[in-house]
Amino acid sequence: MAHFDENAKPFSNKWLDERIGLNTLKRVLNTEYWIPKDINFLWAMGMVLAATFGILVISGIFLLMYYKPDADLAFDSVNYTIMSEVGFGWLWRHVHGVGASIVFLIIYIHMFTGIYYGSYKRGRELIWLSGMGLFVAFSAEAFSGYMLPWGQMSYWAGMVITNLFSGGSLEAYGLVEWIRGDYVPGDAYLTRFFMLHVLLIPLAIIGLIVLHFGTLRLPHVNNQEGAEIDFDEAASLWKAGKRKESKVIPFSPVFLSKDIFVMGVYFILFFYLVFYHFDFAMDPVNFDPANGLKTPAHIYPEWYFLWSYEILRPFSKDVGLIAFGIAQAAFVFLPFIDRSPNVAPAHKRGLFQIWFWVLLIDMIVLTAMGKLPPTDPTFAFIGLVSAILFLCMGPILVVITMFEKKIEKGA
Amino acid sequence: MRELKIFAIVAFFSLLTYYLVEPYAHHAMHMKVDKDGNEIKIESHGFTYDGTDDIAEAKRKGDDALVAKKEAFWSDVVVVSSMTGDTVAGEAVFANCLGCHSGANINMGGVVPPNLDHAGAIYDKNYLIALIKDPAMASNVDHKYADTSMHPMGSIKFTVTDNQQIADVVAYILEKKVGEVTAKEVFTEACVRCHAVRYAKMTQIGETPKFKHRKDALAHEIKVIEEQDRIKAYMGNLPPDLSMMIRARSSHFLETFVENPQSGLPGTSMPRVGLNQEGYEKVKEYLTEAGDPSKKAREELGPWVIGFFVIFTILAFLWKKSMWRDLH
């Protein structure tokens, strides 16, 4: 056994250091976790996401205290007990609902930041992959949570999305019933999605967050120019007090101070939405109780699923499902289909820059078309074209990046 | 500055997406168009009633006879509206009403006739005139009847026939059936015979009392179900519980719908209720209490929390500035 100082006061710095390596932890995770100095506020989105996840967990805990996962009781436990009886119950629900929606805005910003600056390229593939894992887990978490108030949108979203698993012409209705535990979304369905929402998926998310942070530690975060930094050299400059000359800053407290400022701005927007503009996240239609005999006039997913929903919609059933499947998986392969040798922001990468903006706009168009009524021929046509364009974006990326010239750094 | 430029780009695309999926998509989704593809604008008329909507609807159907009928009916209403009513004579006419509108909570012809204790305070004058002239036409549900005198209140056409009589009884109602009225009273008089509000323990036969014994509670529940069955038979299906309606529909929808149910749900069997502005405000107040009771607390707390984060952000900015001062 190692040596332990018998004079160290319990729970003092030294005492803790000897037992759990406190100083090492602080050094590795905070004071000597080096972040490039050349960054902008988009680099704070990771911590903003972590904070939002924390807010979702805390508000979720208080909702969990009064929520009843029972097809007969769920709606009233949310809309009556939580919204009007529980002290500040309405606050937790609004925070949870708005948080669940806005977290996807930040996820998309975070993701497109990564694409723009090439932060998925050699050495950082696992950051991207674990991030995509988080995206999938958050999507599942959002969907399962959307079931719980058991309103009309919950029920019919549950119906439609689980039906996707029938696999079109495969007609795997047995699988659909197995997922639901019933012929239609019912009590068994609600309780199992409740379990997924409050236990299994959050566990997966926490695990993936740890993995995501872990994958960052060695490759370090990217910087605005995609410059390769000698972190050892930069770190020794910092430690020698040459703050101006060093290209890096420690995560804590210097990087964090910027993060917290960005978080503050974000929270102003967040709570404005919570108190005054929550309808976009808490669809009014979902305040009608679930009714298995009446489909609402318009059904549509929450905004963050619209782009992939629109890729499904314009095609016939089987083609639609395949297109949808490809779209779901497409982003995962990004580190492997971008063949360019450059880690650089899009504006320095020629055709890639055009590709990036086309992708962004195409996804926004898909998102809009996903919500607009499909009965309008103009919207349906725009939807079809943007869906096909989206499916072509992968092969296009392979081609344009193969011919991308290597940028000479330091020129 | 570079960061502001990036922020502007992020904000632009976020707001664009928001605009497309919220205001724009919802407008496109709920837009109603006529045969020629022109948008039908649904607007509130400030809870006054002159048949504008009814006539426009008939025109859209292309039914000339119906248009003529509605125009004649509503111009007649305007004529009666300009007549001077005599409240003393009106009281005598009102005696005819009490046969059904006794406040006894008994279903007659499919529905419980509403209590008229505050009718003068909560209903519009033109609407009352129209209702007495022809209930089905006034409430814009004439499409349900081959002959509008088949309406449960249709016999009024034969009891109160003279325009002066109508002017008298309406003058009486507007003068005598008024007074301070609570949100709950308005809701009970105007809506409860068809709609329940379970979050306020309100059913079609009134507020549910507290029962000590399960047997009494069940007996009461059966009475409620029986009344609901009668309404179902009358209306075609059971009108929805309104507990969460204040959050389930936009305020624009609620206003225009209460003014003219046909505007929101063409073909619905729900009659126009004829509330005036004050009556509607009370109904809205009641529904808010039932479905969104935390609205006030929410609106009060909002500025504090947002204010907190504004100061938080200022402090965080100053801290960040001090941290980053000697870095460049």
Place this chain on the structure above:
Amino acid sequence: MEKERRDFMGLSLGLFTAAGSIGALYAMKRTWDPLPSVKAAGFTTIELANAKPNELVVEKWRGKPIFVLKKSADMEANDRDVIVGGDRFHISIGLCTHLGCIPAYEKDNHEFFCACHGGRFNASGINEPGLPPPSPLEIPPFKINGTQLVLGEEGPEYKKMKIDNLIA
């Protein structure tokens, strides 16, 4: 100088955040409070007019059993009795003051007997010395309303008992 400024700003931000989190903690505390519907259900009305002497009626109030015992003429009077319409009643929370079991009423010897640890109370709810229960059966807050008893509200009779230290 610069370091001081940094520390000062960090400290103000920290303190301000801590102040804000007190507000959040208050909201959390309120969420744990009993619901208004639970509190509203904290009142029970008991009709005493039909009670028969020496027959124990058990009612429920705030989830607890309530003993209502109309005393017969041969039963000893006590200051703890509730007098309604000239009749004496013993009213108490029917939970043994030892560890919370429900004692059974023995009609013949006018005693409550707790089977858990052998505690005994007389018909006025007074514990017999030398046995496990440390104190008499507790009297719930009540208010006399004609021939009815409203549990959960403190009427003058209850307040007097409280002053006289007779509640438990």
